[in-house]
Amino acid sequence: MEHNIQGKSMLQGSTKEFPNNTTVTQYFRLGFTNGQIQPSNLALVDGEKQHTFQQLDDISTKIANAILETIRNVPNHNPDGDRVIGVCIQPSDRLITILFGILKAGAAYVPFDITFPEERIGKIVNDCRPLLVICDGKSNVKSKFESVKNLTKVLTTDELYKKISPFAKNGANKSNVGADDTAIVLYTSGSSGEPKGVRLSHKAIFNRLKWQWDQFPFIPTEKCVFKTALTFVDSVPEIFGPLLQGFRLIVFDKTVTSQPPLFMEKLHVNDISRVVVVPSLLKAIFQTLHIVGKGEGRKLLSSVRLWVCSGEALSYDLLKEFFEIFPENFTLCNFYGSTEVMGDVTFVSYSSLRDVEVKVIAKKVPIGYPLANTIIYVLDENLQQVEQGHTGEVFIAGNNLAKGYVGILDSDKFLINPYSKCPDFTKIYRTGDFGSIALLPNGESALMYEGRIDSQIKVRGQRVDLSEIELVISGLESVSKVKVLCHHPGQPDQAVVAYIVPTSQQTTADQLKLEVGKYLREYERPVIRLLDEIPLLVNGKTDRQRLLKMFAAEQANREEFDDWSSLAILEEKLPIAKNLFKIISSVTGSSVQTIVENLDDSFFNIGGTSLNTVVVIVKLREIGYYISIPDFTSAQTMREILMRISPVESEPSKQNKRKQEYSVTLLTEKDKEEVVHIISYSFSRKGDLEAYVNVSYNDFANLIKSIWDEILQKKYSFVVRQASDRKPVAVSLNFDVYDEPSEADCTDEIKYVMDFLESVESKQRARLPEGKGKLLHSFMMGTSEDVDDSERVSLIELMEEQNLLIARKHKFEGIFTTNSNPLTMQIGRDLHGYEILSEYQVNEYVAPDGVKPFGLAPDSFKIICCWKKLL
Template sequence: MGLLRGAATPYPADSTIPERFAEQTRARPGEAAVVDGAHSLTYAELDRRSDQLAHLLRERGVGDETRVGVLLDSGHEMITALLAVLKAGGAYVPVNPGYPRRRQDDMLADAGASVVVRAQDVRAAGARDTDGGVEPVAGPRSLAYVLFTSGSTGRPKGVMIEHRSVLRLVCGGDVVPLGPDERIAQVADPSFDAFTYEVWGALLNGATLVVVPREVVLAPGELKRTLDTHRITTLILTSALFTEVMADRPDSFGGLRNLVVGGDVLNVARARLLTSGAPADRPDRFVNGYGPTETTVFAVRAQVDTVPADATAVPIGGPVANTSCYVLDQDLKPVPDGTTGELFIGGPGVGRGYVGRPDETRERFLPDPFADEDRAVMYRTGDLVTARADGTLDFAGRADHQVKIRGYRVEPGEVEAVLTTHPGIRQAAVTVDESTGDRRLVAHVVPAATDGAPDGLREFLAGTLPEWMIPAAFLAMPQLPLTVAGKVDRLALQALPVAAPDAGAEAPRTDLERRLAATTADILGLASVGLTDDFFALGGHSLLAMRLVSRVNDTFDADVDLGEFLYDPTVLRLAAEVSRER
């Protein structure tokens, strides 16, 4: 009747992340903890380096639950910094250094980060002569990190997660088996919650964390070579990345023990292709994972062994260990099996709430009436699901306007809020377009003047928002359509055709350029593409770029480098690269 509970497995609920790491260091000091290209750190070396930085952080005032901004790219220095922050008693706030400066500042301010760690701090600490670690001050219910998600007010929301929530996931969880013989790929951006599972799933179980650069994941063929070379056993990918890899190299995952895919609805056709492939091309275990950032990465999972020919969706499965799932109606009462309701999640994986946002915390983090523990909290996901009689959950959509773009959670209202700060925009509404087979944002704008929408809206948004939140197209309108209730009619907006590229764009001149332009237009779902049109300004993104380069290489028997195209994303550059290869 809509109340599902995962297995009650033991986990170190009275411990902390540094304490669990210390156990692994004592057990295997000389084993590899982090492999990052030419850099490799043993557990003892990572322990010593993080101790050195923890001393420096203490000197800067870091103590119990001090929020510390970490502005570092993925790699061994990032891992060292996170562990050092936790050892010092603080909570880390990962901020992508590639984000626009304004967004970085907003995140640090909202989190209340009084200290910031950069690469130079990690290196400076490594030159210090310190003996042993700092005196621990954190407990299992202390704050471990603050991770930001998209917010409808125009500013991202910081989710607060405690130590015990992480330990419940990786030291007693049953998403996949984790042990010291695992080699886990670190692929996710530190601002994406799968990063939590990668890093602490490895380091708190005595495994090896292998840093895989994002350009490798996006490069056709490179991912498989890297997985094989580094003997990766466990890989976590967003659904969008999984779909792209399966489109180009469906044999990429054959050497894995565990492949976990999540962050969005799993593509049925690609999942079927994997499960029906040759045994040598399949991982030992293929898992469809689900879970909001607010409930610490994974709350529900399904092991996918087969995908029936008539299946239109892949179930998300049942609750992971030490997690409860409630399918409730509008009165917060359990719904009968087979009935769709809203998913609420309970258990120790539920976070503390949103930093500095008590009203939104009260709206989403509610008292759990079904729990045995006093003052237990459940999280209102806003996702609609249907529970089968056997306890399997099927995803049925969103109860609000929130969407997933390439695995990232996006509140269109946040994009709208930033757009309307432009002096040339009076109103804005952002919708999702899937007409090309790829989900992308479209901004419908009402200009403040009568002479049309201002130029440079994409560049304006890029000063505040990350790339995956920037709409693929901007449509100017005299006014937004309204429903009879006076609300923006988003269905009417979604029915509008997306604008074509500039008809005055420079046309291809040679047969090669014309063929490449046609291929690029097909990838983007457009009628035509100019010779020097910017791929990203036409609605492209990194995953579509990966698909384009792969198709070009297959069609023209070339070896175009993805990075070269990303640097100059035009048909002209593609033609130059293909000609050079020939």
């Protein structure tokens, strides 16, 4: 371990040479000439799409030329003179090639997340003035840039790719960019309340990468994963760490990490050997292990030898649990840093429980030792070093520092270093964190984290600045005063609360919530409380403790609500309202108090999902109230849901509404391409069974194509289109149970699914009417990728109803189906009266080859075989 302590509270990392005079693309090209990169080796894998390093080099060069041509005569208004290109693209192979293309064009990239509100996009574009923005082709993404089209040119990825064909595969790579130039601009929550663009140089990137390559070298067969949002600094080493060393990068869909069982399966199937996770995700993975069994879980994670925790505090209990599960041959690291220091400046690694014993103090995990070419200082308010062991503010110096912030020449975050005149350490960065330097049991000195100085907190692993939220809310015309605080930071019941004094007594919390939602990302949006005045201390400062105690007292009595007269609900609707809110409370876990506070907000914003939508509707029917799924899911607010509930079912109005929104037609040859895409996308990306055996999009596409002629011939299958633009949004494939396709193109992975379903269904068919023309088999239902949760519920019910119409038209005696999706289970069973024939625990199935293909599935994952009797 090459680090040492000097002075009172200073830690200095080892001095190491690194590529400090090159750029990302120059180093990439050098890899081809020195043999580090083998042109024919795989560089990128994104599902079925694969690119060798040669292809990555060729395509990115063409993209660079297309970009240069596009921005040739565009004036540069960036305040720092940086040539910046915006990127708003989902994780994909295209994203990676475009990033390389931007860098080859001599520009820096600035990422926009597709979930950014238009207000944030506008601020970033106005701040850094990109020459061009490249975005996904979906209309809901491109439309977010409408308001800034006068400031920058916007191209979709398809439009960009159409431009690359005329250009040769060489010619870029000749820009006058140097190591000190900006490579990436990442926007963070600034302490001033406004998002700040952090300018990361090629030099800072290489200092971080070279340290990683030396400290945790790749093994010859290494495969790495890209799963982190591009807007976060951890994505930089995730992408460029392996690719610049000639190792394969596998792209994971952004939803994978939200499903620990699927994430574990993907790590196993792709033989991933290292991964960066926030501690909360690691904890979720361990909880999944307890469900599936530690032995099976260890086997699935056996390839991942290096685990890195970053972004949140790593607890002693979680660290210890890691080595109870992986006692040897695995490493867990704790990294600390921020965007301004290229992600990480300190680290500590553990390889055994013995390591834990000697590198932890009083069950507190250190944030570790400095990286190479880095100095850590712990200083007081006068920038004097504190005594060792005392708490002060953490400052950083070294080659890993950012150049600064976009458009800000003098920042109070980047200061002259009073302790060094060495060119590499002339600046220090003020982190805003409290820290101390402690002597570990192993005799080494390490940095301990002692909390935040300012108002920045972590929400779901992402940095949120309370002052930024406060600034946004204070800018609203309807707000006179505001104070934003965090209730129980870091605890399970953590809540960001905005205490607001409105300019008018007529202003409601619901109105403010709608306004705030236009400017803040979903995870930044606070609970809103209205006050007549903000309480003050005698010195004139906000009485923070009084406000927090008010919220705590409210939480203690959150289930109580008596002020029904304040809700402006018609007298005859009050009994329905009380029942509705009680049901929603029991189903979503939200209190009645929370529900009435959000009466003019969407059901889906207070814990509603496609699944519990059906539960609420069924529970309402059980007590004599009716609302259709389309009426429920299309309601913009819960008040609107309440107004649509009636004591009796109104079938004609429901059907008329459906006809206005959708058209249903039997499949024709013209529908083939669209149908294949919807089914393949729906089942490969959202299939419940399919996720456990890694069935691909192409697997399903080939299956549907192989049985297409028989699908058309039977005339039982249909497509649902939006009435407004004829866009296909859903597909239902059906067969006669005793006249199903005889030949289908099944891969081994799909065969596991089909064999499993057949093993379950074959035992039940004997109990039902036998012979051709007796039973309609509801085989597959899929919805397009553009369908949200609420519309999906409505479409599945529509398809279920259409299946009933088709079955009756052809005089079938019933409909037979097997459901693995909880939503279709609920709609069939609870709304349409399907009878359950059998229930099967998925992880118990043993395939003919002796394999348990769904062994990782939790015990709670069950499929049901059911039927609906018609005659």
